[in-house]
Amino acid sequence: MSEKDTGKKNASVVTRFAPSPTGFMHVGGVRTALFAWLWARKNNGIFILRIEDTDKEREVEGSIEHIIESLKWLGLDFDYGPEKDGPNAPYIQSERLEIYKKYAQTLIEKGFAYADPYTGDEVEKFRKAAEENKKPFLYREHRPKTFEVWDGAKPLRFKTPEIKSYKWNDLVQGDLSAGPEALDDFILIKSDGFPTYNFAHIVDDIEMQVTHVVRGQEFISSTPKYLSVYEALGVTPPLYASMPHIMATGGNKKLSKRDGAKDILDYKKEGYLAETMINYLAFLGFNPGGEREIFTPEELIKVFELNRIQRSGAKWNDEKLDWFNKEHIKLLPKEEIEKNILEWLPPEMKNPKIIPVILERISKWSDITNMVGAGELDFFFKAPEYAKEKLIYKNSSLEKITGNLKSAIKALESLSENNFTVENIKTELMKIADSLDNRGELLHPVRFALSGLDKSPDPFVIASILGKNETLSRLQKAIT
RNA sequence: GGCCCCAUCGUCUAACGGUUAGGACAUCGCCUUUUCAAGGCGGUAAUCAGAGUUCGAUUCUCUGUGGGGUCACCA
Numbered sequence: 430m431s432e433k434d435t436g437k438k439n440a441s442v443v444t445r446f447a448p449s450p451t452g453f454m455h456v457g458g459v460r461t462a463l464f465a466w467l468w469a470r471k472n473n474g475i476f477i478l479r480i481e482d483t484d485k486e487r488e489v490e491g492s493i494e495h496i497i498e499s500l501k502w503l504g505l506d507f508d509y510g511p512e513k514d515g516p517n518a519p520y521i522q523s524e525r526l527e528i529y530k531k532y533a534q535t536l537i538e539k540g541f542a543y544a545d546p547y548t549g550d551e552v553e554k555f556r557k558a559a560e561e562n563k564k565p566f567l568y569r570e571h572r573p574k575t576f577e578v579w580d581g582a583k584p585l586r587f588k589t590p591e592i593k594s595y596k597w598n599d600l601v602q603g604d605l606s607a608g609p610e611a612l613d614d615f616i617l618i619k620s621d622g623f624p625t626y627n628f629a630h631i632v633d634d635i636e637m638q639v640t641h642v643v644r645g646q647e648f649i650s651s652t653p654k655y656l657s658v659y660e661a662l663g664v665t666p667p668l669y670a671s672m673p674h675i676m677a678t679g680g681n682k683k684l685s686k687r688d689g690a691k692d693i694l695d696y697k698k699e700g701y702l703a704e705t706m707i708n709y710l711a712f713l714g715f716n717p718g719g720e721r722e723i724f725t726p727e728e729l730i731k732v733f734e735l736n737r738i739q740r741s742g743a744k745w746n747d748e749k750l751d752w753f754n755k756e757h758i759k760l761l762p763k764e765e766i767e768k769n770i771l772e773w774l775p776p777e778m779k780n781p782k783i784i785p786v787i788l789e790r791i792s793k794w795s796d797i798t799n800m801v802g803a804g805e806l807d808f809f810f811k812a813p814e815y816a817k818e819k820l821i822y823k824n825s826s827l828e829k830i831t832g833n834l835k836s837a838i839k840a841l842e843s844l845s846e847n848n849f850t851v852e853n854i855k856t857e858l859m860k861i862a863d864s865l866d867n868r869g870e871l872l873h874p875v876r877f878a879l880s881g882l883d884k885s886p887d888p889f890v891i892a893s894i895l896g897k898n899e900t901l902s903r904l905q906k907a908i909t
Numbered sequence: 910g911g912c913c914c915c916a917u918c919g920u921c922u923a924a925c926g927g928u929u930a931g932g933a934c935a936u937c938g939c940c941u942u943u944u945c946a947a948g949g950c951g952g953u954a955a956u957c958a959g960a961g962u963u964c965g966a967u968u969c970u971c972u973g974u975g976g977g978g979u980c981a982c983c984a
Binding site: 451492560562566567602603608647649651671682722737744746748750751873875885886 | 910911913914915916920921922932933934942944946948975976978981982984
């Protein structure tokens with residue numbers, strides 16, 4: 430064991446991210462992981478990745494790799510997890526069945542667990558009846574008088590020790606409470622031998638000495654059940670920090686796949702920066718209090734506080750995400766920006782000169798693909814085709830415009846190849862333009878002769894990128 | 910339906926019980942401009958409603974309304 434590990438052995442903060450491998454790392458899950466990671470890192474604690482694969486029906490192959498790749502991209506490094514053994518390995522629940530059985534046996538011996546004598550259909554009838562009477566379904570109302578020996582073929586249920594109210598504190602939600610109806614004899618071990626989430630996560634959190642359970646708020650309602658298990662086990666429960674949900678942009682629904690919740694790696698594919706996703710996701714529900722919004726991951730670790738997380742859901746906002754990305758691109762070193770833009774350009778367009786033009790028009794790298802697809806950059810590489818009349822500015826005449834273009838050609842010819850810069854081109858052309866009734870009578874035809882587009886960068890920039898020869902060639906073509 | 914939770918501009922949010930209720934995104938206008946983009950400046954826009962406590966309530970209490978969560982051999 431390394432020195433670092435030894436130093437962290439008695440960490441005062443241990444958090445975990447515990448996804449189930451269902452093939453999809455959506456943004457809500459990522460944010461929960463992010464907050465758990467931030468809290469661990471802020472407190473110099475331990476962050477564990479634990480795979481909760483107790484439902485083999487829903488499992489999707491390749492998910493674990495997908496999850497690890499996602500965390501890696503975001504920079505959410507975990508101290509222990511699959512592929513990174515620690516003191517409580519393995520970190521995959523399906524490989525820990527013996528541990529759950531051990532805990533289950535303890536509960537049986539203490540009289541806090543029993544075999545469920547009913548068939549699935551029978552339980553379903555109880556549930557239907559409760560529903561029809563508009564009452565919540567409570568299995569414990571059907572708890573058998575005597576318990577048969579658990580043979581492992583039937584579900585093992587928790588026998589709630591004491592039906593009572595619970596009060597507890599949630600680091601995000603504040604003081605919470607629930608009445609006795611929140612308690613029930615839920616299933617600990619399924620008939621297939623796998624534990625339920627409700628049981629497995631408790632056992633693992635105890636074994637792994639998790640101090641802070643950062644989870645979605647959907648688990649608040651079942652917290653009393655968990656607390657009663659901890660009591661039955663005689664173990665002090667961890668602290669809870671329940672995150673609000675991310676809501677769909679349109680309505681008030683929890684963000685789901687159907688509502689546009691995307692896999693986090695889709696954002697990578699679209700050319701969003703990992704720092705952007707961290708920053709945006711953190712600020713969706715968290716705010717350090719000042720007016721600053723752009724933070725690097727390191728800065729976030731410093732200012733992060735669980736008690737400054739919002740208590741209710743926040744709607745996803747793509748426009749703000751784009752803004753965050755634009756800001757984070759600005760934070761990148763120049764070479765990094767250039768490298769990325771060139772990478773996203775098709776081979777025949779990898780010209781460093783057009784980088785500035787692209788940079789101020791995109792918020793994410795994939796916008797480059799859209800610009801290329803829309804043909805917005807074609808004119809840089811090929812002289813445009815257009816109808817002569819398009820050169821005319823407002824009420825001007827083609828004769829006048831042609832005359833102006835001739836002046837422009839003459840002026841630009843006076844510039845040497847080396848002096849063919851944006852500044853010099855602008856100086857020369859503006860000299861002529863300012864002598865006209867309307868600058869547009871020169872600037873528009875020049876710009877249009879060079880680009881052939883109604884909307885394009887200004888003529889000075891285009892000319893400097895095209896170079897003296899190509900610029901003059903296109904202007905000549907315009908007057909012939 | 911039972912239980913639990915939440916409530917500030919359209920959206921994300923800030924505000925020791927005392928602020929002209931602040932910022933950001935979006936939106937609108939102006940400047941810069943030949944168009945687009947970028948940039949600069951400025952505007953519109955919010956404390957869910959009703960009681961109560963208080964000299965004073967966005968802030969504390971209650972009720973109503975609205976929204977969310979949960980009530981699985983899913984996590």
